[in-house]
Amino acid sequence: MRWVNKYYLQFLIIISGSLYVTYLWFRYPDYFFTFPEPFVVWLINFTGSSSDEELTDIMFFIILVISFLIIFSIIKLGMIIAKKLTR
Numbered sequence: 001m002r003w004v005n006k007y008y009l010q011f012l013i014i015i016s017g018s019l020y021v022t023y024l025w026f027r028y029p030d031y032f033f034t035f036p037e038p039f040v041v042w043l044i045n046f047t048g049s050s051s052d053e054e055l056t057d058i059m060f061f062i063i064l065v066i067s068f069l070i071i072f073s074i075i076k077l078g079m080i081i082a083k084k085l086t087r
Contacts, residue, residue: 014071021067022060035059 025032040055049055 010075014068014075017071017075018064018068021071022064025063025067026060035062 043049043058044055047054047058049058
């Protein structure tokens with residue numbers, strides 16, 4: 001049962017961290033990288049979005065996935081380092 005709590009806690013940290021980084025990315029876009037204009041044009045053509053609201057929803061999903069990958073990588077790297085240090 002203990003391993004279930006460990007993975008549940010990791011899941012909660014990754015999800016909450018991803019949502020927080022996504023919030024910061026939308027709230028303070030100057031501190032994060034911006035997507036190149038050709039990518040945005042391709043995304044508009046690919047999805048067929050006709051309004052800014054649809055494009056914002058798509059960008060939110062992309063940023064959420066990027067945030068998830070960043071937080072997941074940091075957590076896994078921290079776990080590997082902690083495991084090496086405790087040996």
